[in-house]
Amino acid sequence: MTVRALYLCEGSSDMGLRLHIEEIAADEGKEILVTSPDFDRLRYPVGHSVADKLRAARKLNDKGSDYDLVVIHRDSDDGPPERRRREIAAAVSAAWPGLTHVPVIPVRMLEAWLLLDTAAIREVAGNPNGRVALGLPKPARAEAVADPKHLLKEAIAKASEEKGRDLRKLQNRFSENRRRLLQMLDRQGPVSQLASWKAFDAELREALKSY
Structure with a gap:
């Protein structure tokens, strides 16, 4: 059977995680169809809460067929990951009771995951053969960085070795480069x-065992 998965994330630059959901399913010998709804199709604004997005996703489910599971990304920000875990579980219970859910909760924010691949950062910066030091943390310290998004922006800028207008152009493409880094992870x-x-x-592998 094909597992029908819904993926809800915080922003469009988080869509790169779809690839990893698909690859993990392939590891488990599962065929999976991952849908990331375009909430702009709705004629009314969708709230930012997990419950709001789940309700909107149900309305966008044109064929009337339920999903088998939902993968929900929420950064932990300044709070403990367990708080987000409870928040996600409560939202699913309220908005889509009985739907299997898999939380994705990077500590602080997802950018912490992207700080660990120097070669990928140099690639998206357009300077793959660069040698300038980027000041990136070791894996054991990555999720302790106070502002990983800021550090990632700085690292891409350093890796590019650009200045002036060219650097500003690069910085304006941060969301696109972030998406690429997530895909390249x-x-x-x-x-x-x-x-x-x-x-x-x-948790994703465990959820897939049911199908």
């Missing part, structure tokens, strides 16, 4: 050492 690389990634990977 090596699941077997340093990110595999992070507790938040391990939890996502393990």
Whole structure:
């Protein structure tokens, strides 16, 4: 059977995680169809809460067929990951009771996952052969960085070795480059050492065992 998965994320630059959901399913020998709804199709604004997005996704489910599971990304921000876990579980219970859910909860924010691949950062910066030091953390410290988004922006700028107008152009493409970095993320690389990634990977594999 084909597992029908719904993927809800915080922003369009998080869509790169779809690829990893598909690859993890393939690892498990599962065929999966991942849908990330375009809420702009609705004639009214959709709220930012998980429950709001789940209700909107149900309305966009044109064929009337339910999903088998939903993968929900929420950064932990300044709070403990367990708070987000409870928030996600409560939202699913309220908006789509009985739907299997898999939380994706990077510590602080997803950018912490993207700080670990120097080669990928140099690639998206347009300077793959660069050698300038980027000041990136070791895996054990990545999720302790206070503002990983800011550090990632700085790292891409340093890696590019650009200045002036060219640097500003690069910085204006941060969302696009962030999306590329997420797609390029090596699941077997340093990110595999992070507790938040391990939890996502393990919980998705466990959920897929039911299909």
